[in-house]
Amino acid sequence: MSDPLVIGLDVGGTSSRVVVTDLNGVRFGTGRGGGGNPVAHGAAAAASAIGTAIDAALAGVDPGRILAAVIGLAGGTQMRKALDEVWPDHGITCPVRLVGDAVVAFAAGTADPDGTVLIAGTGAIAGQIVDRRLGLISDGHGWLLGDRGSGFWLGLHAVRAALADLEEGIGTSLTSLIRDKLIGQSVFGTRRELVSAMIAAAHAEPPVTLSRFAPLVLDAAAAGDPVAKNLITEAAGYLLRSTAAVRGPAETGPIALAGSLLTVATPLAQRVREELAARWPGAALVTATDGAAGAAWLAALSLDPSAPHPSTVRATGS
Amino acid sequence: MSDPLVIGLDVGGTSSRVVVTDLNGVRFGTGRGGGGNPVAHGAAAAASAIGTAIDAALAGVDPGRILAAVIGLAGGTQMRKALDEVWPDHGITCPVRLVGDAVVAFAAGTADPDGTVLIAGTGAIAGQIVDRRLGLISDGHGWLLGDRGSGFWLGLHAVRAALADLEEGIGTSLTSLIRDKLIGQSVFGTRRELVSAMIAAAHAEPPVTLSRFAPLVLDAAAAGDPVAKNLITEAAGYLLRSTAAVRGPAETGPIALAGSLLTVATPLAQRVREELAARWPGAALVTATDGAAGAAWLAALSLDPSAPHPSTVRATGS
Incomplete structure (x- = not known):
């Protein structure tokens, strides 16, 4: 069986970003879509924007390998139902954890x-x-x-x-x-x-x-x-x-x-x-530029508590 | 030939009011519709709301008798085109003067x-x-x-x-x-x-x-x-x-x-x-409760500079 993968999403008011990695943070796909904030755009439009970004990130990836998913979203509660319908459409059947965009931003910036x-x-x-x-x-x-x-x-x-x-x-x-x-x-x-x-x-x-x-x-x-x-x-x-x-x-x-x-x-x-x-x-003032990578790391942590922080991967990766 | 009539409109963010009077301020019809402010609702919806109010005010009135029209509207410039199509639909062919809602409100409150x-x-x-x-x-x-x-x-x-x-x-x-x-x-x-x-x-x-x-x-x-x-x-x-x-x-x-x-x-x-x-x-602090009457009075003034102010009509009318 292939190594497990994780998917991380960062959904902002202007754009939505998705990244698929393995548990070591190596990237298997990335995607980007329009604004997915339900407060600004409505839940249906937000779900559609997120779906577009997921499609791109999953190109060439077997969605059955994805064993954990984390999505960071501003004002998330009212999106859960709309998103529930997005995952099966993309062949993703693992549990999906919905957290605030602040949580994935922090995770993107620091391992603390x-x-x-x-x-x-x-x-x-x-x-x-x-x-x-x-x-x-x-x-x-x-x-x-x-x-x-x-x-x-x-x-x-x-x-x-x-x-x-x-x-x-x-x-x-x-x-x-x-x-x-x-x-x-x-x-x-x-x-x-x-x-x-x-x-x-x-x-x-x-x-x-x-x-x-x-x-x-x-x-x-x-x-x-x-x-x-x-x-x-x-x-x-x-x-x-x-x-x-x-x-x-x-x-x-x-x-x-x-x-x-x-x-x-x-x-x-x-x-x-x-x-x-x-x-x-x-x-320490750290900059969090890639919330999707932070979300993917949080997903990886749920499978492997020693999964390396994205900043480490970037520093040592090929 | 019948005496001339005038029509006055006061279009606000929440409601639109219309009144039809003769040159002495005697009422021949009134109408009310939804909010007609183009900034708040868009020009097409605003024109539709105004049309509803005009319909009601013209019930039983020959629109050919209407010789002057004044409409008070917040942020009016971008409405002119949408309104140009409203008047002929109601058989109104006289000149229509578009003024700010502030102008009709002032006219409603005082003859000064x-x-x-x-x-x-x-x-x-x-x-x-x-x-x-x-x-x-x-x-x-x-x-x-x-x-x-x-x-x-x-x-x-x-x-x-x-x-x-x-x-x-x-x-x-x-x-x-x-x-x-x-x-x-x-x-x-x-x-x-x-x-x-x-x-x-x-x-x-x-x-x-x-x-x-x-x-x-x-x-x-x-x-x-x-x-x-x-x-x-x-x-x-x-x-x-x-x-x-x-x-x-x-x-x-x-x-x-x-x-x-x-x-x-x-x-x-x-x-x-x-x-x-x-x-x-x-x-003097005066209260202007009936902007449509103010608009109708401004229309009447354009035909007869001695047309009585609505407050006078109210005070002496039957």
């Missing part, structure tokens, strides 16, 4: 069982990790009710800043950038018509897609725009507040940073790192 | 040509009125980008307060009220599952419908709930700020209050009235 994870991508959440399970959480309330400091939050406030600039002249380079992205080069007779058209365009698409404007804010802040810099400061403040809500002042475990806003060099990532280092000087 | 209008219903906007046309405006940016202090804003922040109470124990009677409205009597194993279910339920419906929770906040504030009272104070602050953005400190024209939050006796209406009276002690 305890610590803190802070995610800022399309959404934002901070979580306490105890024995590789979620303890306290803060925010993760979705774009409508929370996700303060997230990519959605930055994008939304970039549009608000552009409107405030057009109406009150607050002065920001975001205005023309947002205008171009929202309505292109359309010409309007009055500034009020321009404002109305921008408002209508922003309301016309799924709100969560405003997160696509977050890079504009990061770039503008890097270039010195004061309004964008203030938004970065405010976003960092929300993320720090969420972290402090789940991590005591004396805790020493690693802090895993995840999500597109924190895993590449951005003014927000820099600011957040500085503030985390100032508040928890002893803590 | 100049002053200020403050609307807080599903949305929120303040407008300067000059010669019965819109001058400066403030907010009216829609639920996603603004409408601060509106019914949507109150409803959204009521849900946020309920989550903060469940997670941080801020203590508010809103929690059980919002929980009941969002998810009914469902029982959950953990508080986190309850929070997740409430978040999913809030995201599952059109965001603007959160405005249905605004009465809960008003009632809770009236009953002394401190969190609800703070929300009222904050909402009133936003509405006052918007008003001050369009009205100079020395202006003396009337201030027309419109929208469901300001036209009945609510803690928010009381607070706003007190603050307006304190800042503009000389100004």
Whole structure:
């Protein structure tokens, strides 16, 4: 019989990633699909996006070899039923463990069982990790009710800043950038018509897609725009507040940073790192770029408690 | 030939109202339909809701007698094309003037040509009125980008307060009220599952419908709930700020209050009235309850500059 395999999934608001590995972390397949967050897209669309990513990861793999599966998902409870129908369609019959996206992000960043994870991508959440399970959480309330400091939050406030600039002249380079992205080069007779058209365009698409404007804010802040810099400061403040809500002042475990806003060099990532280092000087700040690999590792651990952490595999693999 | 008639429409986020009158303000028909705000519902659905209301108002009326039409609408520009197709369907061939909902609200509240209008219903906007046309405006940016202090804003922040109470124990009677409205009597194993279910339920419906929770906040504030009272104070602050953005400190024209939050006796209406009276002690505060009548009067004025204001008609009519 062939060696057992595991499958790990990381389902975010903008994309879903899947990886299939053996118990040593060697990759047998990877896949990527659209946003699978049920809060942002609805359970059926989320299940479909996840199915696409699974298909790609299973190309050339016998699904019968997969003996453990872990899926990390924001706001997961209401997805369980939709996902129950996805697995048999792909020939996967092993138990599937559904955990928070914070759990797989932390596992992707560190082999330690305890610590803190802070995610800022399309959404934002901070979580306490105890024995590789979620303890306290803060925010993760979705774009409508929370996700303060997230990519959605930055994008939304970039549009608000552009409107405030057009109406009150607050002065920001975001205005023309947002205008171009929202309505292109359309010409309007009055500034009020321009404002109305921008408002209508922003309301016309799924709100969560405003997160696509977050890079504009990061770039503008890097270039010195004061309004964008203030938004970065405010976003960092929300993320720090969420972290402090789940991590005591004396805790020493690693802090895993995840999500597109924190895993590449951005003014927000820099600011957040500085503030985390100032508040928890002893803590290791690790970056979690591959939540799917973290999920696969958690699945491997359930079969073999000595399964190596992905970072080890990457460091020593061929 | 029969006497000329006019038609007035007031299209809000939650309902659309239509009234048909003669030039003396005598009513020949009224109609009511669903929300017709294109930003909240899309242009096609808005046009359909308006058509339903027009149908009702025209029952028993020869549409050929209608010689002027005025429609008040929030964020109106992008509706013009959709509405262009509505009128011929109803046999209305006269010119149709499309104005902001603020213009018809002001006209409904006062016969004065100049002053200020403050609307807080599903949305929120303040407008300067000059010669019965819109001058400066403030907010009216829609639920996603603004409408601060509106019914949507109150409803959204009521849900946020309920989550903060469940997670941080801020203590508010809103929690059980919002929980009941969002998810009914469902029982959950953990508080986190309850929070997740409430978040999913809030995201599952059109965001603007959160405005249905605004009465809960008003009632809770009236009953002394401190969190609800703070929300009222904050909402009133936003509405006052918007008003001050369009009205100079020395202006003396009337201030027309419109929208469901300001036209009945609510803690928010009381607070706003007190603050307006304190800042503009000389100004008459008038209530505009019937925007459609204001629109019809503006239509009548276009045919007969001496057409009587609806308040006069009400006072002297049979």
